[in-house]
Amino acid sequence: MIYLVEDDNSIRELVAYTFNTAGLEAEGFDKPSLFWEALEKRKPDLVLLDIMLPEEDGIQILQKLRQRQDTKKLPVIMLTAKGSEYDKVMGLESGADDYVSKPFGMMELLARVKALLRRTEDLRPAQENRYVIGDLTVNQKRHEVLVKGEAVTLTKKEFDMLCYLLENKGMVLTRDQLLNQIWGYDFDGENRTVDVHIRTLRQKLGDCGTYIETIRGIGYKIGGNP
Structure with a gap:
C-alpha cells in the first residue's frame, strides 16, 4: 500500500x-x-x-x-x-x-x-520474519510481539499460532490446519483447543485482537486479501 x-x-x-x-x-x-x-x-x-x-x-x-x-x-x-x-x-x-x-x-x-x-x-533481513499489521508488530526471530509499541508476552503455542496466521495473511485457516501446524499431526486433541488458544491470544493482544477474524464454520484468518 x-x-x-x-x-x-x-x-x-x-x-x-x-x-x-x-x-x-x-x-x-x-x-x-x-x-x-x-x-x-x-x-x-x-x-x-x-x-x-x-x-x-x-x-x-x-x-x-x-x-x-x-x-x-x-x-x-x-x-x-x-x-x-x-x-x-x-x-x-x-x-x-x-x-x-x-x-x-x-x-x-x-x-x-x-x-x-x-x-x-x-x-x-529475510531471516527476521517481521510482520506488521496495524498496531501489531511481530518479529519471529526475536520472539517479540509489540502492540502499539508495548511488549506482549505469549505462550509458545500462542506465538506460533499468531505467526502462522500472519504467514498466511488474508487466507482462511481451518481448525484442522491450525491443529496440524501448531500441535503436530499426532495431536489427539479436539478443535476446541484451537478456539481456546485463539480466545486467550485475542485477550492478550488487546485492541489488536480484533485483527483475528472468525470465519464461521471454517476457522480463522488475520488481515485482508493477500
Missing part, C-alpha cells in the same frame, strides 16, 4: 490511478489529518508527500514520521513544485529517501517508487 498526501485533486487522482493500474495499491489524502487517521489503521509500504499542504506542511509530517518508532524507517518520497536546492536539502536532511520536483512524469515517478521499494526490501 502506498499513501499519497497531495491537496491537488487532479495530481492526487492521476497518481492513484496510475499506481493502481500498475498493480501498486495506492490511496490519496487531500489533508494531513486524513493521512494520520489512515496511518493508525494501516501502515503503508511507502509514502508520497507534497510539501505545500493545508494544516501542516510535508516537512513537518516527515519529521513526525521519523520520530515515531513504528514509522521511522518508512520509505518517503517528497513531491513539490519547489525546485530550489534549499528545499531539496531540507527534505533530504529531514529524512526523505528521495525527492521529485513538479511537474513530473508518471512513468518516472512510478519507476522511482518501484526502485525505492526494491531497495527497502533488499535492506530488510
Whole structure:
C-alpha cells in the first residue's frame, strides 16, 4: 500500500490511478489529518508527500514520521513544485529517501517508487520474519510481539499460532490446519483447543485482537486479501 498526501485533486487522482493500474495499491489524502487517521489503521509500504499542504506542511509530517518508532524507517518520497536546492536539502536532511520536483512524469515517478521499494526490501533481513499489521508488530526471530509499541508476552503455542496466521495473511485457516501446524499431526486433541488458544491470544493482544477474524464454520484468518 502506498499513501499519497497531495491537496491537488487532479495530481492526487492521476497518481492513484496510475499506481493502481500498475498493480501498486495506492490511496490519496487531500489533508494531513486524513493521512494520520489512515496511518493508525494501516501502515503503508511507502509514502508520497507534497510539501505545500493545508494544516501542516510535508516537512513537518516527515519529521513526525521519523520520530515515531513504528514509522521511522518508512520509505518517503517528497513531491513539490519547489525546485530550489534549499528545499531539496531540507527534505533530504529531514529524512526523505528521495525527492521529485513538479511537474513530473508518471512513468518516472512510478519507476522511482518501484526502485525505492526494491531497495527497502533488499535492506530488510529475510531471516527476521517481521510482520506488521496495524498496531501489531511481530518479529519471529526475536520472539517479540509489540502492540502499539508495548511488549506482549505469549505462550509458545500462542506465538506460533499468531505467526502462522500472519504467514498466511488474508487466507482462511481451518481448525484442522491450525491443529496440524501448531500441535503436530499426532495431536489427539479436539478443535476446541484451537478456539481456546485463539480466545486467550485475542485477550492478550488487546485492541489488536480484533485483527483475528472468525470465519464461521471454517476457522480463522488475520488481515485482508493477500
